[in-house]
Amino acid sequence: NAGVTQTPKFQVLKTGQSMTLQCAQDMNHEYMSWYRQDPGMGLRLIHYSVGAGITDQGEVPNGYNVSRSTTEDFPLRLLSAAPSQTSVYFCASSRDRAGAGELFFGEGSRLTVL
Amino acid sequence: TQLLEQSPQFLSIQEGENLTVYCNSSSVFSSLQWYRQEPGEGPVLLVTVVTGGEVKKLKRLTFQFGDARKDSSLHITAAQPGDTGLYLCAGATPNRDDKIIFGKGTRLHILP
Numbered sequence: 001n002a003g004v005t006q007t008p009k010f011q012v013l014k015t016g017q018s019m020t021l022q023c024a025q026d027m028n029h030e031y032m033s034w035y036r037q038d039p040g041m042g043l044r045l046i047h048y049s050v051g052a053g054i055t056d057q058g059e060v061p062n063g064y065n066v067s068r069s070t071t072e073d074f075p076l077r078l079l080s081a082a083p084s085q086t087s088v089y090f091c092a093s094s095r096d097r098a099g100a101g102e103l104f105f106g107e108g109s110r111l112t113v114l
Numbered sequence: 115t116q117l118l119e120q121s122p123q124f125l126s127i128q129e130g131e132n133l134t135v136y137c138n139s140s141s142v143f144s145s146l147q148w149y150r151q152e153p154g155e156g157p158v159l160l161v162t163v164v165t166g167g168e169v170k171k172l173k174r175l176t177f178q179f180g181d182a183r184k185d186s187s188l189h190i191t192a193a194q195p196g197d198t199g200l201y202l203c204a205g206a207t208p209n210r211d212d213k214i215i216f217g218k219g220t221r222l223h224i225l226p
Contacts, residue, residue, distance in 0.1 A: 004156075033214065040123070042202060042218035043157070050212050059215060090156050097212055100145040100164060103204070105156025 002026045006091050006106035013081045013113045021076040021109050023091030031094040031101065032074040033058070034066065036087040037108075043090065049074055050097045081113045117141060118203055118217035126223040130192050135220040137203030138185045144206060146186045148177055151200040151219075160188075193224045 007022045025032065033048035035058075045058030049068040063085060065077040074093075078085060089109045094101040119138045127133055137146065145164045149157035161170050163179035163186060170177045174197075176189040190197055201220045207213045 031212070035216070040218060042120075043204075043216040045213065045215055048213065056213070058213065092156070100147075100162055100206070102147075102159045102162070103149075103157070103214065105158070107154070107156055 004091055004093055004104050004106040006089075006109050008109060009107065010110050011112070013078075013111065015082060015113060017081050018077070018079050019081065019111075020078075021089055021091075021111070023074045023076065023106060024072050025074075025091075025093040025104070026072065027093060027095070027104065028071060029093035029095050029104070030071070031097050032068065033092050033094075033103070034064070034074070034076045035090045035092065036060065036085075037090060038087050046076065046089075078111075081111075083113045085111065086113045087111060117207065117215055118205060120201075120203055120217035120220050122220060123218065124221050124223075126225065127193060128225050129195060132189070132191050133193055133222070134187055134189045135201055135222070136185065136187050137217055139205070140184065141207075142183050144183070146179060146183075146203055146205045148186070148188055149202045149204060149216075151202060157200075157202055190222075193222075195224045195226050198222060198224050 004025045030051045034046040035043040047066040049055045091106045092103040147162045148160045151157040161177045166181045166183045168179045174191045204216045
């Protein structure tokens with residue numbers, strides 16, 4: 001079972017470069033979200049989506065864009081990377097649109113911005 | 115301001131001891147969840163508590179949701195080295211139940 005798949009697992013960027021972190025799920029989940037995890041900060045919500053064509057901002061959306069053209073995919077775009085965006089990024093999905101549903105996480109993408 | 119405050123941030127204890135970690139908020143949550151994360155992996159759900167005062171047990175782990183649904187605790191009895199990890203509480207924000215946020219986590223280390 002694939003579950004939630006994130007690519008790439010590791011990436012190094014220079015300041016100002018752009019890139020897209022890919023996230024795909026094969027569980028037909030309506031809800032998908034992106035978090036970043038920094039030491040001592042837990043997981044902070046960047047953007048989320050309750051279904052295809054619908055996205056909304058989380059706690060720390062600045063510097064990131066998302067789109068949800070299909071149920072399966074939820075890419076996260078960094079338009080102009082900054083060192084402050086060095087982090088581990090996790091994509092998650094849930095069958096339920098509301099908060100009581102279980103979040104299934106990918107294995108994470110470690111991004112370093114020089 | 116962190117909506118979900120977890121304490122302690124770090125805990126290192128001997129195998130066989132008991133421990134409790136806390137997740138507190140000034141806001142009411144419709145439900146709270148506890149996740150466990152191991153190095154290099156994404157978090158995995160342990161439990162969801164929904165009803166105020168609810169107690170759920172998962173082997174040696176006991177989870178409680180406060181009566182007012184503002185706080186939760188995780189108690190581990192006779193901790194084992196395999197319990198080592200990062201424990202995170204999560205909840206849907208009070209005004210938007212589709213926005214799921216996390217506390218900063220409690221990093222637990224059980225010494226053999």
